[in-house]
Amino acid sequence: MPGGRLTQQDRRRIATGLAEGLGYGEIARGLGRPTSTVTREIARNGGPSGYQAERAQHATVRRSRRSRTATATTTAAAPRPAVPASGGVGRDPVAVGEFADRLAELLVHSGMPRMAARVLGCLHVTDAGSLTSGDLVQRLRVSPAAVSKAIGYLEGQALVRRERDDRRRRERYVIDGDVWYLALLASAERNAVLAGLTRHGAGLLGPATPAGARMDDASALLERIGRDIVRSVRQWHEERGRAPS
Template sequence: MAYSPPQRDEQAMRSFVENMARLLADWGFPRMAGRVVFTLMAADEQALTAAELAERLGVSPAGISGAIRYLVHLNMVAREPVPGSRRDRYRMVDDSWYEVTVAKMSLLKTISDAADQGVAAAGGENTPAGAKLAGMRDFYAWVQDNMPALLAQWAAHKSRLHHPPPA
């Protein structure tokens, strides 16, 4: 019996893209940006133009531009010129989820510091509002303190996944 590679299910892939975009939107991520990022992730091609993204998503190329700007700003997507054309192609940045997490780590400290100001404004940790804000401050301070070790563990894990030790 001859080997037959798995067949791509375009309908299931479109459903996956929409479901993931909806999940990210539930967390506050712009819906179109989610659709674009998962269309890029689901593409077998390394990069797509705005027109190709628009065609796959059933929207106008103009509808793609804001999402692309947002994703480029987050450093999740890179813009590459198409030689001999005025068009650009867009691709996922290598290890983009890691890069976004690293870039947003300073936000954790900012949130923790802001919550600490709220604790003081509420009259301290012994007030009901101060206790809730202190919990938020302490959580984000803990995440900030522990994130570098977690990211280092991920890097080591990723290295083992892609370069397993010899048997």
């Protein structure tokens, strides 16, 4: 029932919803549960790409047993202080994980591949702004191959770059403070290329023909959008007192 513990049937419906590509909010509404409950359940049990209903049910039962055992043996003991999250700033790691999952889900709905979105979300919530492949494998519970493919996509979108750590003989994947600025400039460049191609198509088809007119309109629109993007991001940098690179 709403507000109570998730049942095995609830977990099967969550797994089915993920397989069908539903968002966390849509799954939660189908169960009559808060979105935060579904988000926390998925984050604790393998994330959106690794969630399995039976495994999640068994894990919950094990946690419940351990909790009862720990409570019985420490009743007279003083409560332990909460361990601060990374960086020692007292963050709630569950809340941070939920936020990263929500960010990834939004990026997925915007058209980004799910694994790339999860990697980007994970990088965004780290203070260092960088993680190794091993870090991402451990945090996301996925294979190194899945991380490598996601990084390849993000590099192509100018959202992530690689840094070689020669001392440890491994690579780090880095997200810069200017990541969205650089990504928008890359988008403007792609628009310019596409505008040039559609302009060529308009000339080839003939601007007086319906097909040529459509191409001509598309070219004008893409050029306009590209100019607006470049102007906006440069103005944003100037307002913040930073010169764009």
